[in-house]
Amino acid sequence: MSTVPARLSGIRLARMRDLTLIPAILVLLVVGAVVDPVFLSSTNIINVLQQQTELSLLVLAETVILIGGRFDLSLESTVGLAPALGVALVIPAASNGLGTSWPSALAVPLILLVGLLVGALNALLIVRFGLSAFIVTLGMLITLRGLQIGITGGQSLFELPPSVLYLGSATWLGLPLSIWLCGTLFAVGIAVLGWFRHGRAVYAVGGNVDAARAAGIRTDRVMWIVFIVAGVLAALAGLLMTGRLGSIAAAQGDGLIFKVFAAAVIGGVSMNGGKGTLFGALCGVLVLGLITNILTLAGVSAQWIQAVYGLIILVALVLARVTTGKAQDS
Amino acid sequence: MKLLRPAILATALVVSLTACDSAATPENAGGTKPIAVDLPRADSDFWNSYAKYVPAFAKEAGINLMTPTNSQNDIAKLVANTQALTSQGAKAIVMAPQDTGAIATTLTQLEQKKIPVVTVDTRPDKGNVYMVVRADNRAYGQKACEFLGAKLGGKGKVVEFQGSLSSVNGRDRSEAFAECMQSKFPGITVFAEPTDWEGAKASAALQTRLAQHPDINGIYMQAGGVFLAPTLQLLRTKNLLVPPGDPKHIFIVSNDGIPQEFEAIRKGEIDATVSQPADLYAKYALFYAKAAVEGKTFQPGRTDHDSTIVEVRKGLLEDQLPAPLVTKDNVEDSALWGNQIGK
Numbered sequence: 001m002s003t004v005p006a007r008l009s010g011i012r013l014a015r016m017r018d019l020t021l022i023p024a025i026l027v028l029l030v031v032g033a034v035v036d037p038v039f040l041s042s043t044n045i046i047n048v049l050q051q052q053t054e055l056s057l058l059v060l061a062e063t064v065i066l067i068g069g070r071f072d073l074s075l076e077s078t079v080g081l082a083p084a085l086g087v088a089l090v091i092p093a094a095s096n097g098l099g100t101s102w103p104s105a106l107a108v109p110l111i112l113l114v115g116l117l118v119g120a121l122n123a124l125l126i127v128r129f130g131l132s133a134f135i136v137t138l139g140m141l142i143t144l145r146g147l148q149i150g151i152t153g154g155q156s157l158f159e160l161p162p163s164v165l166y167l168g169s170a171t172w173l174g175l176p177l178s179i180w181l182c183g184t185l186f187a188v189g190i191a192v193l194g195w196f197r198h199g200r201a202v203y204a205v206g207g208n209v210d211a212a213r214a215a216g217i218r219t220d221r222v223m224w225i226v227f228i229v230a231g232v233l234a235a236l237a238g239l240l241m242t243g244r245l246g247s248i249a250a251a252q253g254d255g256l257i258f259k260v261f262a263a264a265v266i267g268g269v270s271m272n273g274g275k276g277t278l279f280g281a282l283c284g285v286l287v288l289g290l291i292t293n294i295l296t297l298a299g300v301s302a303q304w305i306q307a308v309y310g311l312i313i314l315v316a317l318v319l320a321r322v323t324t325g326k327a328q329d330s
Numbered sequence: 331m332k333l334l335r336p337a338i339l340a341t342a343l344v345v346s347l348t349a350c351d352s353a354a355t356p357e358n359a360g361g362t363k364p365i366a367v368d369l370p371r372a373d374s375d376f377w378n379s380y381a382k383y384v385p386a387f388a389k390e391a392g393i394n395l396m397t398p399t400n401s402q403n404d405i406a407k408l409v410a411n412t413q414a415l416t417s418q419g420a421k422a423i424v425m426a427p428q429d430t431g432a433i434a435t436t437l438t439q440l441e442q443k444k445i446p447v448v449t450v451d452t453r454p455d456k457g458n459v460y461m462v463v464r465a466d467n468r469a470y471g472q473k474a475c476e477f478l479g480a481k482l483g484g485k486g487k488v489v490e491f492q493g494s495l496s497s498v499n500g501r502d503r504s505e506a507f508a509e510c511m512q513s514k515f516p517g518i519t520v521f522a523e524p525t526d527w528e529g530a531k532a533s534a535a536l537q538t539r540l541a542q543h544p545d546i547n548g549i550y551m552q553a554g555g556v557f558l559a560p561t562l563q564l565l566r567t568k569n570l571l572v573p574p575g576d577p578k579h580i581f582i583v584s585n586d587g588i589p590q591e592f593e594a595i596r597k598g599e600i601d602a603t604v605s606q607p608a609d610l611y612a613k614y615a616l617f618y619a620k621a622a623v624e625g626k627t628f629q630p631g632r633t634d635h636d637s638t639i640v641e642v643r644k645g646l647l648e649d650q651l652p653a654p655l656v657t658k659d660n661v662e663d664s665a666l667w668g669n670q671i672g673k
Contacts, residue, residue, distance in 0.1 A: 047538055247563075
């Protein structure tokens with residue numbers, strides 16, 4: 001969006017971009033139903049949604065950062081480090097803890113605090129000191145993973161306080177709590193980015209930072225907040241994953257960042273900043289989740305699953321291009 | 331990723347520079363030649379147990395052990411570490427290359443320098459080593475299949491969490507399990523789930539499969555360290571974690587033999603595991619490294635420690651260590667390494 005269109009048409013344009021993946025999702029739903037009738041059962045659909053909750057929170061975080069014109073690779077390591085550090089501080093040394101044995105009620109606040117601090121550190125280096133976001137967060141990705149391995153001695157943490165497991169494993173009104181949580185956060189995110197001044201400011205900063213500053217937006221403060229919120233969301237994603245898997249593996253979240261970018265980018269979020277919506281990114285997450293589910297139901301063999309997975313993503317992209325007739329930017 | 335290379339080189343350089351001092355000391359000290367150990371990764375419970383056994387057994391055998399390096403599951407780091415260790419004066423190297431193809435060139439270089447190599451857990455696809463110390467991974471799949479088949483009475487549906495197919499151990503276990511199921515228990519349907527050793531992938535696959543086939547009654551996981559907690563957590567939320575004897579009970583066989591698996595066997599949450607001998611891996615890797623430095627040679631056949639040396643291909647010997655099946659009946663056996671270490 002090189003020119004800033006009138007507010008109404010701006011929203012309409014964004015909506016168009018939002019819907020590009022809908023045809024791909026419809027095709028996947030049909031394919032899934034053909035592969036196995038179980039696919040459309042509510043149990044299976046709920047499973048797909050629950051399996052994607054952690055990824056969706058990371059995509060939420062990454063999308064806001066990308067719209068703001070920056071980059072964060074370190075989110076996947078926060079997914080592992082935040083729960084590991086939070087839990088290590090409260091469990092006894094005999095279960096691979098740090099020996100501090102703080103009250104276990106502190107675990108969840110500590111985990112979110114770690115995410116907040118990581119986000120703030122990223123912001124400090126990138127926004128305040130003007131370092132390259134790519135290199136800073138690549139460094140952070142390695143450092144945070146290393147910290148986790150150092151703190152836990154590379155062991156998985158098995159004995160977790162119930163409060164840590166709650167968010168990722170509880171069920172409310174027949175739906176996993178994690179789905180409610182992600183749904184709410186996405187609704188809030190879509191509303192804030194779409195209609196609120198602070199949210200629109202992120203687009204302005206990502207689109208043209210000088211123009212945004214000239215327009216009176218405190219660009220640095222906006223990006224500080226974005227990085228900090230992203231850190232907390234990544235920690236929350238780690239908390240959900242911990243609850244779902246019942247332990248914290250030393251490699252928790254490892255390699256997830258590729259999926260995060262894949263989901264965001266096929267969801268129409270630009271890597272150059274200022275463009276994209278959370279609804280589009282959410283569609284990207286759903287596409288990846290449905291593909292994984294269908295491949296499992298179809299029983300694709302281990303040797304071929306990666307090739308098929310990648311190929312379907314490419315087909316989804318082509319389908320989006322054909323149905324909307326709009327060229328996609330890099 | 332280009333940036334990583336200089337970083338690795340720099341680390342290697344620093345390591346080899348600091349090495350100059352320390353290399354001199356061992357030779358003066360005891361006269362025993364230094365033996366080096368590279369650990370394959372720092373993020374798995376099994377390998378961390380192995381790492382703890384290494385210095386203990388080295389001391390017991392009177393070996394001059396250099397500070398172990400860690401290649402973090404990265405073949406480039408393993409090569410850099412090997413070079414650093416060589417320049418530090420290592421006379422034998424114990425390693426566990428996780429990528430069994432890519433290590434060939436390094437093995438050739440070490441052979442030219444006349445530095446014997448003992449590989450643990452994995453067998454290189456190409457190249458010569460002094461000895462491979464490894465449990466018979468085909469037996470893991472075989473034992474898991476026979477146990478499950480007997481418990482299920484030859485019919486039912488079994489989910490198998492495969493390891494990574496790029497590792498020889500994952501391949502061996504998968505193939506042996508599939509062959510045994512096909513020939514001995516044709517009435518059992520096997521769903522082989524690719525997981526790349528990732529707990530999250532396994533959990534998602536099991537959840538999907540349970541929606542598709544609610545009557546699944548057996549699970550074979552190829553690594554307890556990564557799959558145990560995710561599986562139990564999922565079954566718990568689905569109310570499927572019931573004691574043996576209940577008709578809803580899902581029979582679970584695991585591989586690894588870590589303390590948490592033993593705990594689960596005691597509680598009746600899983601039924602069996604194959605104990606991969608972390609202690610024997612460390613003990614006999616060092617035993618053969620020492621023997622190599624002393625110039626001993628070995629022949630195929632039975633050994634004095636309940637194992638068999640097999641010539642797996644021309645000139646390549648492999649000591650296949652025993653890996654016992656652990657069930658409720660023998661889970662208290664104090665000889666199992668999982669019972670020896672604190673949790």
